[in-house]
Amino acid sequence: MSADGGPRYLSTGAEWSFDLIARYDAAIKDIAHNEFKLDTYPNQIEIIASEQMLDAYASVGLPIGYPHWSYGKEFIRNEDAYRKGARGLAYEIVINSNPCISYLMEENTMAMQALVIAHACYGHNSFFKGNYLFRQWTNADSIIDYMVFARRYVLECEERHGAQAVEETLDSCHALMSHGIDRYRQPPQLSAEEEQNRVREREEYNWKRFDDIWRTVPQKRKGERRGGEAQYPAEPQENLLYFVEKHSPKLEPWQRELVRITRKMAQYFYPQGQTKVMNEGWATFWHYTLLNRLFDKGLVDAGFMLECLQSHTNVVTQRGFDQRGYGGVNPYALGFAMMTDLRRICENPTDEDREWFPDIAGGDWQKVLDFAMRNYKDESFIAQYLSPRLIREFHLFAVADHETDDHLTVDSIHNEQGYRRLRRLFASQYNRDFSVPDIQVTRYDRRGDRSLTVQHRRHRNRPLAAEAEEVLRHLSRLWGFTVRLETCDDTGKAVGVRDFRAG
Amino acid sequence: MSIVIDRRLNDRNKSAANRARFIRRYKEQIKRAVSDIVARRGITDMEKGGEVSIPTRDIKEPSFRHGPGGDHEYVHPGNHSFNKGDRIPRPKSQGGGGGGSGEGDGEGSQDDFTFSLSREEFMNLFFDDLELPHLVRNFVTEIKDFKMQRAGYTPSGVPANLSVPRSLRNAMARRVALSAPLHREIAALEAAEAKEDDLVVRAGIETEIAALKSRIARVPFLDEIDLRFRHRVKVPQPISRAVMFCLMDVSASMTEEKKDLAKRFFTLLYLFLSRKYEKVEIVFIRHTDNAEEVDEQRFFHDAQSGGTVVQSALKLMNEIVTERYPPAGYNIYGAQVSDGDAFGADPEKSRALLADQILPLCRYYAYIEVPDDADHTSPLSYAYARIESPRFAMKSVTSRGDVYPVLRELFKKEANI
Numbered sequence: 001m002s003a004d005g006g007p008r009y010l011s012t013g014a015e016w017s018f019d020l021i022a023r024y025d026a027a028i029k030d031i032a033h034n035e036f037k038l039d040t041y042p043n044q045i046e047i048i049a050s051e052q053m054l055d056a057y058a059s060v061g062l063p064i065g066y067p068h069w070s071y072g073k074e075f076i077r078n079e080d081a082y083r084k085g086a087r088g089l090a091y092e093i094v095i096n097s098n099p100c101i102s103y104l105m106e107e108n109t110m111a112m113q114a115l116v117i118a119h120a121c122y123g124h125n126s127f128f129k130g131n132y133l134f135r136q137w138t139n140a141d142s143i144i145d146y147m148v149f150a151r152r153y154v155l156e157c158e159e160r161h162g163a164q165a166v167e168e169t170l171d172s173c174h175a176l177m178s179h180g181i182d183r184y185r186q187p188p189q190l191s192a193e194e195e196q197n198r199v200r201e202r203e204e205y206n207w208k209r210f211d212d213i214w215r216t217v218p219q220k221r222k223g224e225r226r227g228g229e230a231q232y233p234a235e236p237q238e239n240l241l242y243f244v245e246k247h248s249p250k251l252e253p254w255q256r257e258l259v260r261i262t263r264k265m266a267q268y269f270y271p272q273g274q275t276k277v278m279n280e281g282w283a284t285f286w287h288y289t290l291l292n293r294l295f296d297k298g299l300v301d302a303g304f305m306l307e308c309l310q311s312h313t314n315v316v317t318q319r320g321f322d323q324r325g326y327g328g329v330n331p332y333a334l335g336f337a338m339m340t341d342l343r344r345i346c347e348n349p350t351d352e353d354r355e356w357f358p359d360i361a362g363g364d365w366q367k368v369l370d371f372a373m374r375n376y377k378d379e380s381f382i383a384q385y386l387s388p389r390l391i392r393e394f395h396l397f398a399v400a401d402h403e404t405d406d407h408l409t410v411d412s413i414h415n416e417q418g419y420r421r422l423r424r425l426f427a428s429q430y431n432r433d434f435s436v437p438d439i440q441v442t443r444y445d446r447r448g449d450r451s452l453t454v455q456h457r458r459h460r461n462r463p464l465a466a467e468a469e470e471v472l473r474h475l476s477r478l479w480g481f482t483v484r485l486e487t488c489d490d491t492g493k494a495v496g497v498r499d500f501r502a503g
Numbered sequence: 504m505s506i507v508i509d510r511r512l513n514d515r516n517k518s519a520a521n522r523a524r525f526i527r528r529y530k531e532q533i534k535r536a537v538s539d540i541v542a543r544r545g546i547t548d549m550e551k552g553g554e555v556s557i558p559t560r561d562i563k564e565p566s567f568r569h570g571p572g573g574d575h576e577y578v579h580p581g582n583h584s585f586n587k588g589d590r591i592p593r594p595k596s597q598g599g600g601g602g603g604s605g606e607g608d609g610e611g612s613q614d615d616f617t618f619s620l621s622r623e624e625f626m627n628l629f630f631d632d633l634e635l636p637h638l639v640r641n642f643v644t645e646i647k648d649f650k651m652q653r654a655g656y657t658p659s660g661v662p663a664n665l666s667v668p669r670s671l672r673n674a675m676a677r678r679v680a681l682s683a684p685l686h687r688e689i690a691a692l693e694a695a696e697a698k699e700d701d702l703v704v705r706a707g708i709e710t711e712i713a714a715l716k717s718r719i720a721r722v723p724f725l726d727e728i729d730l731r732f733r734h735r736v737k738v739p740q741p742i743s744r745a746v747m748f749c750l751m752d753v754s755a756s757m758t759e760e761k762k763d764l765a766k767r768f769f770t771l772l773y774l775f776l777s778r779k780y781e782k783v784e785i786v787f788i789r790h791t792d793n794a795e796e797v798d799e800q801r802f803f804h805d806a807q808s809g810g811t812v813v814q815s816a817l818k819l820m821n822e823i824v825t826e827r828y829p830p831a832g833y834n835i836y837g838a839q840v841s842d843g844d845a846f847g848a849d850p851e852k853s854r855a856l857l858a859d860q861i862l863p864l865c866r867y868y869a870y871i872e873v874p875d876d877a878d879h880t881s882p883l884s885y886a887y888a889r890i891e892s893p894r895f896a897m898k899s900v901t902s903r904g905d906v907y908p909v910l911r912e913l914f915k916k917e918a919n920i
Contacts, residue, residue: 043505072525320581397582462573467565
């Protein structure tokens with residue numbers, strides 16, 4: 001209820017209408033932009049039905065994608081779980097594009113729609129626009145165009161080369177998607193149009209270069225080798241798909257293009273995997289803050305607030321490791337707690353905070369949060385900002401699982417001696433190496449048998465899962481020749497070599 | 504300003520193509536699951552979707568991951584009793600301690616990927632096994648015969664269907680409704696006029712009355728909204744009723760695979776008949792050395808032993824027809840499955856009984872033989888081979904793909920395929 005007279009509720013009750021959505025959006029936008037200075041892409045809010053939400057799930061959150069059976073599998077899995085009531089649907093899906101597209105479900109009540117607008121259209125949206133990983137690795141202006149191009153290209157390939165051949169190539173690419181990512185170099189970004197021109201040029205070049213005379217050149221005898229060549233590539237390459245696209249001796253031009261498409265998609269999703277905690281935490285913090293502000297301004301009633309808070313509480317629940325339904329640390333819970341804690345450290349710092357965070361304790365919380373959002377990813381965010389207070393609140397503890405020990409050992413707990421080590425271990429859990437093995441191309445035998453050597457550097461002695469053999473066969477299928485896997489330990493000492501051939 | 508778009512009217516089946524791709528890719532596994540369902544289900548229930556499950560490992564998409572082993576530390580929330588240095592026995596299932604990565608309770612714990620097939624998908628896989636030609640598929644999956652039936656009135660239609668009485672009735676109602684208030688006003692004005700003496704005022708009232716009358720006159724006699732058209736809908740129209748006799752030899756030599764072939768054969772015939780006839784009854788007759796009428800469950804699943812006397816089953820069928828299904832009121836179909844073993848005078852007598860007494864009553868009679876040895880001519884098929892009738896078909900069947908051809912003549916003739 002506002003101080004200056006009676007309530008001026010935007011609406012009461014659960015019903016929503018397009019007019020109401022626009023009015024809520026305007027009210028939230030006013031608070032987000034003018035009071036809290038959130039910088040966002042323009043919003044495009046789309047209302048969809050639940051079946052369409054299932055479709056959106058299956059296409060990995062993009063409004064358009066190329067056809068592939070794995071998306072069908074994903075769809076069937078979700079559809080069945082949903083129909084049996086095993087799983088509810090997300091209230092919203094938001095796409096990192098410009099304008100930022102958010103899907104709202106038709107079944108949501110007005111309060112839920114408002115929550116989702118605050119969460120997605122202003123929370124996630126400003127994160128997409130501000131965070132350095134997204135700025136560096138994704139191009140929000142062109143992603144939709146690029147996917148339109150990709151879809152058309154894949155369909156064209158299916159027509160020309162057969163669905164089977166396209167599917168095989170895509171299967172192999174999908175298996176390698178986690179290793180189709182650049183982490184350190186910024187590739188030049190092409191618009192969909194340039195992309196298409198490039199495809200055409202590549203094909204024209206091949207036509208022009210075609211010369212029947214090459215057939216008549218005598219073949220080199222087997223085993224003959226030209227003078228020794230320095231190791232190629234000179235430096236190990238971590239982007240396997242990029243290396244395949246550029247150097248595979250056998251791939252057809254259209255296959256190279258498919259490799260490129262999957263590589264681009266992997267790269268587009270790379271920042272999302274690296275910022276799950278921050279992104280969700282940021283969006284949750286802002287829907288909580290924005291909706292509370294709506295309530296303070298007397299624009300919504302208590303019933304609205306109760307419904308939002310109930311949903312909010314569900315989202316930020318963190319179960320203990322021994323409770324039913326525990327599935328690891330909930331990124332919403334952790335992210336929201338950290339963002340809220342940062343604000344608290346700025347507004348009401350304790351002595352402990354002054355000792356741990358001397359540069360931000362008592363500072364301007366909006367600036368501090370904005371800085372954190374722009375310049376960190378999960379790993380560094382936790383390493384920098386996880387406070388002892390939160391470690392205590394979450395009752396965090398680290399368990400060491402070492403191969404040589406038949407027991408697990410509690411490494412550290414939430415006490416004075418444990419804070420720093422816990423925080424370091426916890427942060428490293430969000431390091432990509434923790435979940436994705438380090439596999440790099442070390443040698444391409446250009447003058448010899450054309451084999452490709454990839455090196456797996458064991459991260460703290462962790463072996464590859466058995467399915468890696470299949471992935472290596474996929475790699476060999478793309479490469480066209482033998483793929484050699486070299487395994488070495490943390491120090492770089494080789495411990496094993498195996499060859500793989502597709503088929 | 505944000506843009507709000509209503510996408511609810513967009514296509515809702517964007518994933519259908521990907522779903523179909525998935526099913527095509529794992530056809531072999533799904534077919535196996537469908538076969539299990541076919542074995543479990545009754546013939547008359549066959550035409551439904553079904554829930555199938557295929558092993559998760561078959562459909563897993565591989566990627567480079569860390570395997571079990573090596574050294575790592577996991578951070579978990581919710582500590583209430585541990586202290587630094589505590590030792591905990593390693594949990595049995597690897598990865599249970601790795602719940603932090605979220606994989607532990609995801610895909611790994613489910614052994615099977617279970618999902619539902621729609622009726623069309625299910626029937627298509629069923630027909631794939633039988634190598635059914637597409638024209639036939641269409642016939643047995645779709646209902647083609649329709650009859651137009653009256654179904655009330657609609658506000659739109661072609662002029663030929665215009666219902667004049669209805670339209671005029673509506674017009675009259677509308678005219679009454681629209682002019683009633685005007686009439687009431689006129690009556691009131693006339694009453695006022697009668698009481699009025701002043702000529703000028705009377706003249707004023709009269710012009711008012713005239714204006715009202717002209718408004719009444721402007722109410723159209725017939726308006727477009729009055730029009731009503733006779734509405735007709737298509738209703739599926741099967742022809743009449745039929746009875747289908749399933750005869751099967753259940754002596755010990757009939758193995759499960761043979762019974763499975765038999766079941767598919769009976770099902771196909773049933774589906775065909777249920778498209779053609781409004782009501783199809785099924786009579787199950789099994790025989791060893793004597794025949795009995797049983798229910799479907801016992802027909803397919805009860806183990807029996809004993810000799811083989813084919814004639815007994817034909818006799819029983821003949822009796823049942825005479826008793827319960829007068830040929831004048833029913834279209835009678837017979838379907839017989841046997842491994843062909845028959846002894847002594849039995850095959851000859853069976854042939855005579857079939858050709859002379861039963862065939863004249865039937866519209867069609869199909870016999871399939873499921874022999875142990877495809878090259879060997881069994882006594883029964885040797886005898887049956889001499890039956891010459893357009894209503895009779897026989898075939899030796901060793902795989903599911905052979906089932907359809909025995910019914911081909913029937914489909915060709917009666918479905919115009």
